[in-house]
Amino acid sequence: METLEIIKIGGKIISDDQLLQTFISSFSQIKGAKILVHGGGRAATELSAILGIKTKMMHGRRVTDKETLRVATMVYAGLINKSIVAKLQAQSCQAIGLSGADGNLIQSHKREVTDIDYGYVGDIDQVNDSLLLSLIQDAYTPVICPLTHDSRGQLLNTNADTIAAKLTQAMSKHYEVRLKYCFEYNGVLKDLEDQSSILSTVSSADIKTYIKDGTFANGMIPKAENAFHALQHGASQVNICGIEHVHEANPGTQFII
Amino acid sequence: METLEIIKIGGKIISDDQLLQTFISSFSQIKGAKILVHGGGRAATELSAILGIKTKMMHGRRVTDKETLRVATMVYAGLINKSIVAKLQAQSCQAIGLSGADGNLIQSHKREVTDIDYGYVGDIDQVNDSLLLSLIQDAYTPVICPLTHDSRGQLLNTNADTIAAKLTQAMSKHYEVRLKYCFEYNGVLKDLEDQSSILSTVSSADIKTYIKDGTFANGMIPKAENAFHALQHGASQVNICGIEHVHEANPGTQFII
Numbered sequence: 001m002e003t004l005e006i007i008k009i010g011g012k013i014i015s016d017d018q019l020l021q022t023f024i025s026s027f028s029q030i031k032g033a034k035i036l037v038h039g040g041g042r043a044a045t046e047l048s049a050i051l052g053i054k055t056k057m058m059h060g061r062r063v064t065d066k067e068t069l070r071v072a073t074m075v076y077a078g079l080i081n082k083s084i085v086a087k088l089q090a091q092s093c094q095a096i097g098l099s100g101a102d103g104n105l106i107q108s109h110k111r112e113v114t115d116i117d118y119g120y121v122g123d124i125d126q127v128n129d130s131l132l133l134s135l136i137q138d139a140y141t142p143v144i145c146p147l148t149h150d151s152r153g154q155l156l157n158t159n160a161d162t163i164a165a166k167l168t169q170a171m172s173k174h175y176e177v178r179l180k181y182c183f184e185y186n187g188v189l190k191d192l193e194d195q196s197s198i199l200s201t202v203s204s205a206d207i208k209t210y211i212k213d214g215t216f217a218n219g220m221i222p223k224a225e226n227a228f229h230a231l232q233h234g235a236s237q238v239n240i241c242g243i244e245h246v247h248e249a250n251p252g253t254q255f256i257i
Numbered sequence: 258m259e260t261l262e263i264i265k266i267g268g269k270i271i272s273d274d275q276l277l278q279t280f281i282s283s284f285s286q287i288k289g290a291k292i293l294v295h296g297g298g299r300a301a302t303e304l305s306a307i308l309g310i311k312t313k314m315m316h317g318r319r320v321t322d323k324e325t326l327r328v329a330t331m332v333y334a335g336l337i338n339k340s341i342v343a344k345l346q347a348q349s350c351q352a353i354g355l356s357g358a359d360g361n362l363i364q365s366h367k368r369e370v371t372d373i374d375y376g377y378v379g380d381i382d383q384v385n386d387s388l389l390l391s392l393i394q395d396a397y398t399p400v401i402c403p404l405t406h407d408s409r410g411q412l413l414n415t416n417a418d419t420i421a422a423k424l425t426q427a428m429s430k431h432y433e434v435r436l437k438y439c440f441e442y443n444g445v446l447k448d449l450e451d452q453s454s455i456l457s458t459v460s461s462a463d464i465k466t467y468i469k470d471g472t473f474a475n476g477m478i479p480k481a482e483n484a485f486h487a488l489q490h491g492a493s494q495v496n497i498c499g500i501e502h503v504h505e506a507n508p509g510t511q512f513i514i
Contacts, residue, residue, distance in 0.1 A: 047331075050307075050308060051307060070336065073335050073336050073339050073340070074304075074331035074332060074335040074336045075331060075335065076335070077334065077335040077338070077339045077354075078330050078331040078332065078333070078334040078335020078336065078338075079327065079330050079331045079335065081334070081335075082330050082334045082356050082358055082359075082404065082412055083330070083412070085356070085358045085359055085406075086358045086406045086410050086411065086412050087410050089358055089361055089406060089408055089410070090408065090409050090410035094360060094361060095358075095359070095360075096355070096359045096360040096388075097334075097355075097356070097358070097359050098353070098354075098359075099339050099342070099354070101339055101342045101343045101346055101352075101354070102339075102342055102352070102353045102354050102355075103351060103352075103353040103397055104346055104351060131353075131395075131397075134391070134395055138388075138391055140360055140388075147339065149342075149343045149346060151346055151347065152347050153343050153344050153346070153347035154343065155339055155340070155343050
């Protein structure tokens with residue numbers, strides 16, 4: 001089986017021109033099949049603020065109302081997606097930007113209202129892997145923004161980490177998939193103050209210890225959960241790494257079961 | 258040769274939910290290969306106004322400065338393109354939204370500054386017809402927004418009528434292309450007050466008379482020029498028609514050389 005690299009970048013990288021350019025250079029160096037999934041970034045929050053749209057929170061969770069979804073559609077599918085695509089094209093990477101609505105790439109349903117109403121948030125039902133397969137075979141690099149659709153005309157906001165994991169699962173039928181979560185550190189740090197304290201591997205057995213001793217806190221815990229979930233659902237390799245090392249075979253921290 | 262329909266819709270249709278839905282229904286009824294090219298619409302002007310971006314004019318022409326391009330990228334490639342794609346998907350039309358940067362679909366260069374500086378406006382150099390061909394052969398319907406790129410990382414604003422004409426030219430190598438400019442009237446009206454006064458044909462010989470007697474005025478003159486240019490450059494048929502009739506074989510007014 002051929003290898004497919006699925007790379008996810010988050011908001012902090014997208015919001016910083018210099019970091020984004022460094023990432024683009026490293027990503028362009030990946031030879032062979034690759035997919036980029038990007039998150040939101042600060043631009044959506046900034047635009048919402050200018051437009052006077054208040055971030056609605058419910059039980060500590062962000063609610064995507066109609067106006068917020070409109071801003072997300074403009075910023076994620078428009079501004080961010082097309083800027084990244086144009087920058088990749090400049091590096092001779094045949095990038096093609098897509099939302100989950102395009103070619104029915106990612107079909108989802110609006111999350112059910114229980115005690116919390118998340119608003120226009122989509123939970124993924126299915127991935128059109130034949131579209132991705134066909135684009136990749138023609139040497140295109142799909143660049144995917146965190147929007148899906150319900151196939152009844154409604155766009156929905158969907159977490160980019162989850163999209164990356166679901167794409168990994170869908171594409172593992174066709175490729176040996178390596179999933180890399182790319183962020184502002186060069187891996188999971190044993191000591192946040194020491195950039196050289198990167199853990200080269202983290203096993204599922206290690207996790208409990210690391211949560212207890214604080215190595216894994218806040219945002220890292222769901223990332224680790226996604227990583228192990230991906231390993232159990234088709235990924236041949238999952239790493240967390242920095243922007244400059246994304247083209248390397250086994251950068252940063254590797255998750256092992 | 259098989260037939261390919263290239264349909265262009267403008268801002269007035271896009272800005273009106275009811276008109277857009279009527280168009281979507283008619284467009285979805287077109288059997289076989291089709292491409293949709295859409296213009297801008299009022300949303301970009303409205304967003305610019307809210308953000309305090311003033312429309313810069315120079316010698317009566319709109320100038321696309323950096324901020325205006327940013328808004329265009331959000332509104333054309335994000336809001337409008339993805340809303341149309343999601344609506345088409347709801348009608349079982351396998352729409353896939355693209356800008357000119359995606360898959361290097363439309364490469365352009367920034368218009369040279371002579372006595373007028375148009376800003377970030379792109380004049381088209383080449384079309385990646387193999388991407389369109391491959392998508393259409395896989396039964397996808399490309400939905401294209403009026404943005405191109407210079408392949409050095411810069412997105413550029415490009416007139417949607419011109420994009421439709423250039424795509425017609427590029428695709429005429431592979432298909433018998435019918436180009437339809439779709440707008441709020443059911444064709445070219447002999448008398449603007451009389452909706453039934455549709456001219457069934459307009460020849461290049463007629464044009465001078467029609468400009469003289471006022472049948473063609475303002476926006477219709479460049480549309481007619483584009484139509485005749487397309488006929489001379491590969492189009493097998495060019496029509497101007499209304500939103501409800503776009504699926505018909507020869508709706509509204511047909512241009513003939």
